[in-house]
Amino acid sequence: MSNLLKVSSSPHVRAKDDSSIIMLYVIIALMPTTLFGIINFGIRALLLIAVCITSCVLSEFLFEKAVGKKNTIGDLSAAVTGLLLALNLPHTLPVWQAVLGSVFAIVVVKMLFGGLGQNFMNPALGGRVFLLISFAGTMTHFEYDGVAGPTPLTSIGGGNVNTLDMLIGRTAGTIGETSALCILIGAIILILLGVIDLVIPGVYILTFSIFVILFGGHGLDTTFLVAHLCGGGLMLGAFFMATDYVTSPITPLGKVLFGICLGVLTGIFRFFGNSAEGVSYAIIFSNLLVPLIEKITVPRAFGISKEVKSNE
Incomplete structure (x- = not known):
């Protein structure tokens, strides 16, 4: 009887896919860019991917064991975090630093805030930014x-870029950011499986494109624009990290505002900051704005209106 009657507060939303299935879909969608990264950078890339995934899964298992919580590594979220973190790292990174970033992503960003569904920022990006600050070299x-x-992306200002190489991925960069084509294939898989929609990444890319045209200093230069869209992990961030269920808005208008924030912040960090890369910081800052965005965009319930003050 307990399996038939479930008492909970509204809203009552049911879906056939649980967390583990959704995470499996994400892993499948990341396979094109993962395999390309291994082919592009060799065995060292494969080693970092394996190390990050293992470190993330083991960190979650040991933390839950230590605090007496139910084991949740079966939901595959830790494995996804490890894979995304690895794809955001250069293949030359020392292994011990990759382990440290993985532990930080799981223990500090995810588990200390309650685990899956409670983290306030994307764990993989939290781990990446931690490593960027700690080991910039x-x-x-x-x-x-x-x-x-x-x-x-660093060389765009000098005009010495090959946009075809950037689209295919025959360039330097992190393991998973170089091939925009492989990332787009993975994004199509996620869209067809119904895991994500185009609102957040679409608004993000459109807003950033407008920012590049207005403030990039090159006007409507398609080569310059395409280079910025294909470089710096923007595609990977837009489709695989900005769309994270936990750290992105669920309201329709909130998704639009979130995408606008991402595009504007990425442009500001890239063109007016000291670093050519702005995607990671833009997503994390926007993650922090999600509670406010949802508060101001939550639809009013039917039959409820604003209180009208009387002049009495």
């Missing part, structure tokens, strides 16, 4: 074909 050291150098 190794986190900004990129190699391609054995040659160290800047990412294409």
Whole structure:
């Protein structure tokens, strides 16, 4: 009888897919960019991916064991966090730093705030930014074909970029950010499976494109615009991290405002900040704004109106 009657407060929303199925879909959608990253950067990329996933899953298991909580590694969220974190790291990063970032992402950002559904920012990006602040040298050291150098995004100002290479992924960068084409294939998979919709990433990309045209200093230069869209992890962030269920708004208007915040902040960080990369910081700052965004965009219940003050 207990399996038939469930008493809870409204709203009553039911879906056939549980968290583990949704996370499995995300892992499947990340396979094109993951496999390309391994092919592009070699065995070192595979090692970091394995280390991050293992460290995240083990961190969650040990934390829950220590505090006596029910084991939740079966929902695959820790594995997704590890995979996303690895895809946001340069393949040259020391292994011990990858482990440290993984532990920070799971224990500090996720578990200390209550676990899945309670974290206030995307755990993978929290781990990445922690590593960027703590180990800026190794986190900004990129190699391609054995040659160290800047990412294409850093070189855009000088005009020495190949947008086709950036689209395909034959460039330096983090393991998972280089191939915009593979990321878009994964995004299509998520959309077809019904895991995400186009509102947040669409508004994000459109807002950022307008910002580039207005403040990028090149006007309507399509090469410059495409280079900015394909570089710096914008596509990976837009489709796979900005759309995180826990840290993004659920109201229709809230999603639009969230996407606008992402686009504007990314533009500000890229064009007026000291770093060419602005996606991670933009998503984290926007995550912090989600409670406010939802508060001002929550639909009013039918039959409820604003209180009218009398002049008495």
